[in-house]
Amino acid sequence: xxxxxxxxxxxxxxxxxxxxxxxxxxxxxxxxxxxxxxxxxxxxxxxxxxxxxxxxxxxxxxxxxxxxxxxxxxxxxxxxxxxxxxxxxxxxxxxxxxxxxxxxxxxxxxxxxxxxxxxxxxxxxxxxxxxxxxxxxxxxxxxxxxxxxxxxxxxxxxxxxxxxxxxxxxxxxxxxxxxxxxxxxxxxxxxxxxxxxxxxxxxxxxxxxxxxxxxxxxxxxxxxxxxxxxxxxxxxxxxxxxxxxxxxxxxxxxxxxxxxxxxxxxxxxxxxxxxxxxxxxxxxxxxxxxxxxxxxxxxxxxxxxxxxxxxxxxxxxxxxxxxxxxxxxxxxxxxxxxxxxxxxxxxxxxxxxxxxxxxxxxxxxxxxxxxxxxxxxxxxxxxxxxxxxxxxxxxxxxxxxxxxxxxxxxxxxxxxxxxxxxxxxxxxxxxxxxxxxxxxxxxxxxxxxxxxxx
Numbered sequence: 001x002x003x004x005x006x007x008x009x010x011x012x013x014x015x016x017x018x019x020x021x022x023x024x025x026x027x028x029x030x031x032x033x034x035x036x037x038x039x040x041x042x043x044x045x046x047x048x049x050x051x052x053x054x055x056x057x058x059x060x061x062x063x064x065x066x067x068x069x070x071x072x073x074x075x076x077x078x079x080x081x082x083x084x085x086x087x088x089x090x091x092x093x094x095x096x097x098x099x100x101x102x103x104x105x106x107x108x109x110x111x112x113x114x115x116x117x118x119x120x121x122x123x124x125x126x127x128x129x130x131x132x133x134x135x136x137x138x139x140x141x142x143x144x145x146x147x148x149x150x151x152x153x154x155x156x157x158x159x160x161x162x163x164x165x166x167x168x169x170x171x172x173x174x175x176x177x178x179x180x181x182x183x184x185x186x187x188x189x190x191x192x193x194x195x196x197x198x199x200x201x202x203x204x205x206x207x208x209x210x211x212x213x214x215x216x217x218x219x220x221x222x223x224x225x226x227x228x229x230x231x232x233x234x235x236x237x238x239x240x241x242x243x244x245x246x247x248x249x250x251x252x253x254x255x256x257x258x259x260x261x262x263x264x265x266x267x268x269x270x271x272x273x274x275x276x277x278x279x280x281x282x283x284x285x286x287x288x289x290x291x292x293x294x295x296x297x298x299x300x301x302x303x304x305x306x307x308x309x310x311x312x313x314x315x316x317x318x319x320x321x322x323x324x325x326x327x328x329x330x331x332x333x334x335x336x337x338x339x340x341x342x343x344x345x346x347x348x349x350x351x352x353x354x355x356x357x358x359x360x361x362x363x364x365x366x367x368x369x370x371x372x373x374x375x376x377x378x379x380x381x382x383x384x385x386x387x388x389x390x391x392x393x394x395x396x397x398x399x400x401x402x403x404x405x406x407x408x409x410x411x412x413x414x415x416x417x418x419x420x421x422x423x424x425x426x427x428x429x430x431x432x433x434x435x436x437x438x439x440x441x442x443x444x445x446x447x448x449x450x451x452x453x454x
Contacts, residue, residue, distance in 0.1 A: 067135055068096060068098060068135055068136045069094040069095075069096065069135045069136050069137050070094060070096055071094055071095050071096035071097070071136070071166065072093055072094045072167060073166070073167050073168075074093075074167050074168075074169070075091050075092065075093050075158070075167055075169050076091075076092040076093055077089075077090070077091065077092065078169065078364065079169050079170060079364075079365075080169060080170045080172065080317045080363065080364040080365060081156065081169055081170070081171050081172070082172045082174060082177065082363045082364075082409055082410055082411075083145050083171065083172070083173055083174070083177070084145075084173070084174060084175065084176070084177050085145055085146065085147045085148065085149045085173060086144070086145060086146075086147045087144070087145050087177075088142050088143065088144045088145070089142075089143055089145070089156075090140040090141065090142055090143075091104060091138070091140075091141045091143060091156075091158065092137070092138060092139045092140055092141070093137070093138055093158055093166065093167050094135075094136055094137050095132050095136045095137070095138065095158075095160040095166055096136045097132060097136050097160050097161075098132055098133065098134045098135060098136045099131065099132060099133070099134060100131065100132045100136070100160055100161055101129065101130070101131050101160075101161050101162065102129070102130050102131070102132060102138060102158060102159055102160035102161060102162065102166070103126050103127075103128065103129045103130070103158075103159050103162045104126070104127045104128040104129075104130070104141060104143040104156060104157070104158055105124065105125070105126050105127065105156070105157050105158075105159060106124065106125050106126075106127055106145075106146075106149070106154060106155070106156055106171070107124045107125075107154050107155055108124055108155070108157050108159070108165070109124065125146065127143035127144065127145070127146075127156070128141050128142060128143040128144075129162075132160060138158070138160075143156065145171070145173065149173050150173065150223075150224075151173050151174060151175055151222075151223035151224040151225075151273075152172070152173060152223035152224075152271060152272045152273050153170060153171070153172055153223075153270075153271035153272045153317070153318075153319060154170075154171040154172075154173060155168055155169070155170060155171060156168065156169050156171045157169075170271075170317045170318055172271065172317055172363060172409075173223075174223070174409040175196075175223075175224060175225045176196055176225065176409065177409050177410050178408070178409075178410070178428070178430075179406075179408035179409050179410070179413070179428075179429065180195045180196050180430055180432070181193070181194060181195030181196035181197035181225070181432065182194050182195060182197055182406060182415055182417075182423070182432065182451060182452065183197045183219075183221065183228060183451070183452040184404070184417050184421055184423075184435060184448045184450070184451055184452075185216055185218070185219045185230055185404075185448065185449055185450045185451075185452065186216070186444045186445065186446045186447065186448050186449065187215040187216055187217075187446035187447055187448075187449050188203065188204060188211050188212070188215070188216065188445055188446040189202050189203020189204055189206075189207075189211065189212050189216045189230055189232075189238065190202050190203070190204065190444060190445065190446070191228070191230075191240075192421060192435050192438060192444070192448075194423075194432040194433045194438075195430075195432035195433075196225070197221070197225060197452075198225075198226065198241075200226070200227060200228065200240040200241035201240040201241070203216060203230060203238050206238060206240075212232045212236060212238070213232065213234060213236060214232045214233040214234040214236065214263075215232060215233055215446070215449070216230045216231065216232050216233075216238075216449060217231060217232065217233045217263070217264060217265055217266060217449055217450070218230070218231050218264075218265065218266035218267045218312075218449065218450045219231060219267065219450050219452050220267055220268055220269040220276065220452055220453065221269075221452045221453060222241065222242050222243045222269070222273045223269075223271070223272070223273040224242055224273070226241050226242045227239070227240055227241030227242035227243035228240050228241060228243055228452060229243050229267065229269065229276060231264055231266070231267040231278055232264070233263035233264050233265070234249065234259055234260075234263070234264065235248055235249020235250065235254075235259065235260055235264050235278060235286065236248050236249070237276075237278075237288075243273075244273075244274070244289070246274075246275055246276060246288040246289035246291075247288040247289070248288075249264065249278065249286060254286050260280045260284060260286070261280070261282060261284065262280045262281040262282040262284065262309075263280060263281055264278045264279065264280050264281075264286075265279060265280060265281045265309070265310060265311055265312065266278070266279050266310075266311070266312045266313050266450070267279070267313070268313050268314055268315045268322065269315075270289065270290055270291045270315065270319045271315065271317055271318065271319045272290055272319065274289050274290040275287070275288050275289025275290035275291035276288055276289060276291055277291045277313065277315070277322060279310055279312075279313045279324055280310070281309035281310050281311075282297070282298065282305050282306070282309070282310070283296050283297020283298055283301075283305065283306050283310045283324060283332065284296050284297075284298065285322075285324070285334075290319070291319070292319070292320065292335070294320070294321060294322065294334040294335035295334040295335070297310060297324060297332050300332065300334075306326045306330060306332070307326065307328060307330065308326045308327040308328040308330065308355075309326060309327055310324050310325065310326050310327075310332075311325060311326065311327050311355070311356060311357050311358070311359075312324075312325050312357070312358050312359045313325070313359065314359050314360055314361035314368060315337075315361065316335065316336055316337050316361065316365040317363065317364065317365045318336055318365070320335045320336045321333070321334055321335030321336035321337030321365075322334055322335065322337055323337050323359060323361065323368055325356060325358075325359040325370055326356070327355035327356055327357065328343065328344065328351050328352070328355070328356070329342050329343020329344055329347075329351065329352050329356045329370060329372075329378065330342050330343075330344065331368075331370075331380075336365070337365070338365075338366075338381070340366075340367055340368065340380035340381030340383075341380040341381070343356060343370060343378050346378065346380075352372045352376060352378070353372065353374060353376065354372045354373040354374040354376070354401070355372060355373050356370045356371065356372050356373075356378075357371060357372065357373050357401065357402060357403050357404075358370070358371040358402065358403065358404045358405040358416070358450075358451075359371075359405075360405045360406055360407040360414060360453070361383075361407065362381070362382060362383045362407060362411040363407065363409055363410065363411045364382070364411065366381050366382040366383075367379065367380050367381025367382040367383030368380055368381065368383055369383050369405065369407065369414060371402050371404075371405040371416050372402065373401035373402055373403075374389070374390065374397050374398070374401070374402070375388050375389020375390055375392075375393075375397065375398050375402045375416060375424065376388050376389075376390065377389075377414075377416075377426075383407075383411070384411075384427070386413055386414060386426035386427035387426040387427075389402060389416060389424050392424055392426070398418045398422060398424070399418065399420060399422065400418040400419040400420040400422065400447075401418060401419055402416045402417065402418050402424075403417060403418065403419045403447070403448060403449055403450065403451075404416070404417045404448070404449070404450040404451030405417070405451055406451045406452065406453040407453065408427070408428060408429055409453075410428075412427050412428040413425065413426050413427025413428040413429035414426055414427060414429060415429045415451060416451070417448055417450075417451035418448070419447040419448050419449070420435070420436065420443050420444070420447070420448070421434050421435020421436055421438075421439075421443065421444050421448045422434050422435075422436070423451075435448060
C-alpha cells in the first residue's frame with residue numbers, strides 16, 4: 001500500500017470536526033479524485049481495499065484533534081444584562097459544536113407575558129449571526145438591542161445551530177441606565193418627583209382631595225418610568241400613568257374579602273411590570289398579575305412569625321424569587337433569590353444600632369443592600385458598599401430616620417430617603433433635589449415612607 005502525505009486540501013478538511021463527513025480529496029501523485037472519509041481528526045484508509053488508496057470505509061485516522069470546549073448553558077459575561085434600547089452587548093460562550101452556524105435571538109418563542117400592555121412585550125427577532133470556531137466557541141459576538149424594544153424583562157439566547165437552544169440570559173431594558181431620577185412617596189399618598197421621574201398623580205388627586213382609608217406605606221415604578229403604584233397598609237392599591245391595576249386587598253382572590261392579619265408594609269413590581277407583590281409585617285405575601293407566590297415567612301417558620309416585623313421586600317431579575325427583610329436585619333429568601341447574609345450574621349449575632357427599614361437588590365440578583373434608620377448601610381453578596389449617611393455627615397445622624405432606598409439600574413450606586421424628604425446619594429447616584437427643597441423649606445404634610453426605583 002502506498003501512503004500519501006496530506007495536502008493542503010486534506011488539512012483544511014481535517015479542521016472540520018464533523019465525524020463521518022464525506023469529502024473529496026486529491027491523492028498525491030495522481031489526478032484521480034477519490035472519496036476519503038473523515039475519521040475524527042484526520043483521514044483514514046481502509047486496509048481491506050488493497051492499494052486502491054483512500055476509500056469510503058472507516059480506517060485509521062491521523063492528525064491532531066483540536067480541543068473542543070464543552071457546551072455551556074450560560075454566557076461567559078453573566079446571566080443578567082441591564083441595557084438601554086440601542087445599546088450593544090458582546091456575548092461569548094461555548095457550544096461544543098465546532099464550525100457551526102448560530103445566532104443570538106431576542107425573546108425566542110415569546111419569553112415574556114403575552115398579556116403585556118406597555119412593558120416587556122415579546123419581540124422575537126434575530127440580533128446577530130455567527131459561526132463557532134474550531135473549538136466550538138463564539139467570542140465577543142455583538143448584538144444591538146433594537147431601539148423599539150419595550151422596557152422591562154426580556155430574554156436573549158444563543159442557538160447553535162439556529163433553532164437549537166444553547167444558552168440564555170435575562171435582558172433588563174431600562175429607560176435610563178444612569179438612574180437620573182427618583183420619586184418619594186408620603187403617607188398621605190403624595191408623590192414628589194425629581195430628575196427624569198415625571199409626576200403622574202397622587203392619591204389625594206385621584207380621590208378628589210380625600211386621603212386614603214389607611215396610610216400609604218410603599219410603592220414602585222413601572223419599567224418604562226412612565227407610571228407608578230402606591231400601596232396602603234390595608235392592601236389598597238393605587239395606580240398612575242402606565243401602571244396597570246392588577247388587584248388589591250381584600251379581593252375575591254385573596255383573603256376572601258377580609259383585611260390582612262397584619263398591615264401591609266411594602267410592595268415590589270415584577271420585572272415585566274405586569275404584576276406586583278405586597279408583603280405584610282408578619283411576612284405574609286400576596287401576589288397579583290404575573291407575580292408568583294413563592295412562599296411566606298410563616299410558611300417557612302412552620303406557622304411562627306418572624307422575631308421582628310418585616311419592613312420591606314425586593315425581587316430578583318427573573319421574577320422567580322424575592323427577599324423579605326425584617327427590622328432586625330433578618331433576611332428571608334424565596335424562589336431563586338439567594339441568601340447572601342443578614343445583619344445579625346455580619347454583627348456576630350448582635351442587632352443593628354437602629355432598625356433596618358429598607359432593602360434594595362442589585363440589578364443582577366447577586367446581592368442586596370439594607371438601610372437602617374440611622375443611615376447605616378449593610379451590603380451583601382456582590383452589592384458594593386458605597387457609603388452610609390453617618391459617613392457622609394462626618395459621624396452625625398440624619399435629622400429624621402431613613403425610611404427608603406433605591407439602587408441605580410446599573411448597580412453603580414444607591415440613594416436613601418429620610419422621612420422628612422431628605423435625600424442622600426452614594427456612588428454614581430446624582431442628587432436632583434429633596435422635598436424640603438421642592439417645598440421652599442417646608443416639610444411634607446405627612447412623612448415620606450418610601451423611595452421608588454427607576
